[in-house]
Amino acid sequence: MSIKIAVIGLGYVGLPLARLFATKYPVVGFDINTNRIAELNHGIDATLEVDNEVLKAVLVEKTSNANGLYCSAALEDIADCNYYIVTVPTPVDKNNRPDLTPLYKSSETVGKVLKKGDTVIYESTVYPGVTEEECIPVLEKISGLKFNVDFFAGYSPERINPGDKEHTVEKILKVTSGSTPEIGQKVDALYKSVITAGTHLAPSIKVAEAAKVIENSQRDINIAFVNELAKIFNILDIDTHAVLEAAGTKWNFLPFKPGLVGGHCIGVDPYYLAQKAQEHGYHPEIILAGRRLNDSMGDYVASQVVKLMIKKSIKVNGSKILMLGFTFKENCPDVRNTKIIDVVTALKDYETDVTVYDPWANPDEVMHEYGLTTTNVLPTDKFDAIILGVAHKEFLNMDFGSLQKENSLLYDVKGILGATADGKL
Numbered sequence: 001m002s003i004k005i006a007v008i009g010l011g012y013v014g015l016p017l018a019r020l021f022a023t024k025y026p027v028v029g030f031d032i033n034t035n036r037i038a039e040l041n042h043g044i045d046a047t048l049e050v051d052n053e054v055l056k057a058v059l060v061e062k063t064s065n066a067n068g069l070y071c072s073a074a075l076e077d078i079a080d081c082n083y084y085i086v087t088v089p090t091p092v093d094k095n096n097r098p099d100l101t102p103l104y105k106s107s108e109t110v111g112k113v114l115k116k117g118d119t120v121i122y123e124s125t126v127y128p129g130v131t132e133e134e135c136i137p138v139l140e141k142i143s144g145l146k147f148n149v150d151f152f153a154g155y156s157p158e159r160i161n162p163g164d165k166e167h168t169v170e171k172i173l174k175v176t177s178g179s180t181p182e183i184g185q186k187v188d189a190l191y192k193s194v195i196t197a198g199t200h201l202a203p204s205i206k207v208a209e210a211a212k213v214i215e216n217s218q219r220d221i222n223i224a225f226v227n228e229l230a231k232i233f234n235i236l237d238i239d240t241h242a243v244l245e246a247a248g249t250k251w252n253f254l255p256f257k258p259g260l261v262g263g264h265c266i267g268v269d270p271y272y273l274a275q276k277a278q279e280h281g282y283h284p285e286i287i288l289a290g291r292r293l294n295d296s297m298g299d300y301v302a303s304q305v306v307k308l309m310i311k312k313s314i315k316v317n318g319s320k321i322l323m324l325g326f327t328f329k330e331n332c333p334d335v336r337n338t339k340i341i342d343v344v345t346a347l348k349d350y351e352t353d354v355t356v357y358d359p360w361a362n363p364d365e366v367m368h369e370y371g372l373t374t375t376n377v378l379p380t381d382k383f384d385a386i387i388l389g390v391a392h393k394e395f396l397n398m399d400f401g402s403l404q405k406e407n408s409l410l411y412d413v414k415g416i417l418g419a420t421a422d423g424k425l
Helices: 016-020 034-041 051-060 101-111 130-143 181-192 205-234 240-247 267-277 285-295 296-312 340-349 363-370
Strands: 005-008 026-031 070-074 083-086 119-122 150-154 173-176 199-201 321-322 353-357 383-388 403-411
Touching: 005 016, 005 101, 016 026, 016 051, 016 070, 016 340, 034 070, 051 070, 070 150, 083 101, 101 119, 119 130, 119 173, 119 181, 119 353, 130 150, 130 205, 150 181, 150 205, 173 181, 173 205, 181 199, 205 240, 205 267, 205 285, 205 296, 267 285, 296 383, 321 340, 340 353
Parallel strands: 005 026, 005 083, 026 070, 083 119, 119 150, 173 199, 321 353, 321 383, 383 403
Antiparallel strands: none
16 A cells, blocks of 8 residues: 655644655645645745755645645645644643643544544654543544554654754654554654664554653753752852863763753653653652753843843843843744743843844744744844843854943853853853
8 A cells, every 4th residue: 555644733843754754755744824834835934944945846736646745724635645643732831731732633633534544643742641542532533433443553752953954854763653563663664764864663652752751851850950050150150161161071971051941842841741740649859840940040040130230230220131032942933932031021020121132033923922022133222231042143253242332241141152241151
């Protein structure tokens, strides 16, 4: 039987994957955002994850069954697929509880077109058990089919690194799994056919789910450790980055740096694992302690900036502050779960006037998500304080002096400006 793939959700994860599979298979990319679909079918990727020329090279017409990618928001266009790969986001709510709504909705969508013999593969980050305990019942209910008799499932956690043009999807080893040993082999073979870095077939879906969620939990805890070190060494008036550089001369010292931990992975995944643990009566102390510390860093940065302003006799109330960067990481337009908003909010609590400049962030998207005005145009004003919040390439050789008042502060959240900064995290 020939393979035809539907990728459900064409964001930072789904589009690069759909593009890759389209080099060897007929692929339909499905997304409910009709504006996104229209842009993609014209060869434009607003997330900048797939180069426009690379995207155009795999696009095909709707009527074509040849290898290539056709993007659609119409359910009937994925009805004849036999592999459905779900790549929708899995966020947390305002109380940091897992929000599985996108997964439920996408499972309902797939359930409407699911046929005997089809396989549904989930890539969204979840806690162990979500695929089989939450998503499969939705598929069964909507389709009327029986799991592991009429249709099958797999789980292959995404390992996309937004903005990274070196470690692209095909160059990152992929964990795979299936709902039966035979399906596991088929899912593994499917990914192995396009992933040049190879695959690792996990023994079960739950193992693959758990492996994904601990990858980012581990990073979160390590960053929390160095963030705590930064707080300690700031009190002791010791350069944190110099300490880390010295300690890094030992062969097995892990090279983590302090910073704001946002995004849709590291800042979210630990809550998924914690939720599952708590459901089973275990309160995860280290995981949640790391999350609390990292979530506190926005307020900490703001307080450090204010303290340094006071030391320089800069009046805080009514001061003009320029925040450089808003996205959750450098050289990437993704603003989801950015922790820069915490710094801005805290600074506004001090009655400061904050201007946010980010050449990568879409001002309309920022306004929609956070109710905050940002600009893509470098201001011409002079400021009492400038904060380098995100290390976009545009900022690395910037003439900060042209933006500073005679007595002003330059604070480096990313620790990349060296001695030119008055303070750093």
